[in-house]
Amino acid sequence: MDIKQNICPKCGRPTEEGFCGNCRVEETEWMICQPRVQCTHCPTCGSLKTGSMWSDTNLQREDLIEEQAMSGVKIHEDVEDYIVSLSHYDPSPNRTMVRVDIAGTLYGIHVEQSCNILIVWIKEQCDRCSRLSGSYYAGIIQVRAEGRKPDEWEKERALEIAANLEESFQMNGDRLSFITKSEENKDGVDIVISSHSIGESISKEIKDRLGGKYTRHPKLIGEKKGKPVYRITYLVRLPRFRRGDILEMNRGYFEVRSNESGNMRLFDLRNGEIKYVNENEPARHIGNILDSETSFVAYTENDTFGMLDPKTYENIECLTKPWLNISEGSEIRFIRDRDNDTIILLG
Numbered sequence: 001m002d003i004k005q006n007i008c009p010k011c012g013r014p015t016e017e018g019f020c021g022n023c024r025v026e027e028t029e030w031m032i033c034q035p036r037v038q039c040t041h042c043p044t045c046g047s048l049k050t051g052s053m054w055s056d057t058n059l060q061r062e063d064l065i066e067e068q069a070m071s072g073v074k075i076h077e078d079v080e081d082y083i084v085s086l087s088h089y090d091p092s093p094n095r096t097m098v099r100v101d102i103a104g105t106l107y108g109i110h111v112e113q114s115c116n117i118l119i120v121w122i123k124e125q126c127d128r129c130s131r132l133s134g135s136y137y138a139g140i141i142q143v144r145a146e147g148r149k150p151d152e153w154e155k156e157r158a159l160e161i162a163a164n165l166e167e168s169f170q171m172n173g174d175r176l177s178f179i180t181k182s183e184e185n186k187d188g189v190d191i192v193i194s195s196h197s198i199g200e201s202i203s204k205e206i207k208d209r210l211g212g213k214y215t216r217h218p219k220l221i222g223e224k225k226g227k228p229v230y231r232i233t234y235l236v237r238l239p240r241f242r243r244g245d246i247l248e249m250n251r252g253y254f255e256v257r258s259n260e261s262g263n264m265r266l267f268d269l270r271n272g273e274i275k276y277v278n279e280n281e282p283a284r285h286i287g288n289i290l291d292s293e294t295s296f297v298a299y300t301e302n303d304t305f306g307m308l309d310p311k312t313y314e315n316i317e318c319l320t321k322p323w324l325n326i327s328e329g330s331e332i333r334f335i336r337d338r339d340n341d342t343i344i345l346l347g
């Protein structure tokens with residue numbers, strides 16, 4: 001049998017086929033380094049700019065240096081099992097010099113090479129921080145209430161809803177949707193927002209959770225790249241009746257337990273049943289549970305009990321309710337219907 005021995009045409013050493021490994025390595029530029037890379041970052045929030053796009057990063061400095069340095073290194077795809085080691089120092093405050101050492105296997109031959117890459121750090125205020133610092137805003141959400149003022153609980157809820165939505169906008173990468181400022185004032189709550197999409201979401205969510213309705217009032221403020229730019233006031237009107245309100249409807253007394261999108265959940269103060277009623281049904285407002293008075297049960301007798309009027313110190317005799325737990329000495333809350341001098345027991 002004739003065994004044909006292959007010979008490298010370049011160096012004459014034995015080879016399997018064509019040029020030998022050594023000669024192929026010599027011919028191949030397997031590691032290419034850019035001498036310098038630029039990294040634009042926001043000094044305020046640390047975001048990075050790629051092209052013209054900003055994005056948030058949570059990379060630590062060491063990892064960022066590695067990522068930036070390696071963005072300037074190209075390794076031939078035939079290099080196998082390579083190991084990268086880096087060391088760096090800062091020749092000046094906005095420069096980092098990185099030494100990149102790479103060892104691997106190419107065409108069966110062990111190879112090693114190193115290079116230096118200079119990272120140039122450029123500081124630029126990002127799109128979000130410049131909006132924030134320029135007190136840029138796209139609109140205002142004004143939370144008010146119909147025929148009354150929003151109470152503390154409603155104001156807190158509105159601010160909480162806004163903060164939660166801002167969080168989810170940021171988490172979903174919509175970095176330009178945020179709350180610029182929010183404040184409570186004597187009429188309610190004002191929330192200044194940076195984009196129409198977050199304004200719309202917050203207004204809708206407050207309406208859905210606290211009831212009422214909202215309207216949009218756009219105002220043309222200029223043009224950007226040929227497109228009109230609007231600033232929008234979102235007016236959120238919380239419903240006339242809120243949680244804890246005591247209402248008279250169809251000659252019965254009810255406590256509003258919640259009011260979502262105009263659908264009121266009512267507690268019937270006669271029998272303790274729950275009822276759902278539209279907020280537009282005719283109703284008379286007696287007061288709110290926050291305005292209730294307190295007394296103590298002095299005695300019980302069959303289905304009646306007596307308590308002392310905290311204002312006049314006279315005895316008031318009341319009928320017990322099936323949902324009320326009455327015993328001597330227990331505390332009882334009530335509210336007065338001034339129109340007909342009725343005591344309404346609240347529990």
Ligand SMILES: [Zn+2]
Nearest residue numbers: 008011020023
């Ligand atoms: Zn050779």
Ligand SMILES: [Zn+2]
Nearest residue numbers: 042045126129
């Ligand atoms: Zn920033």
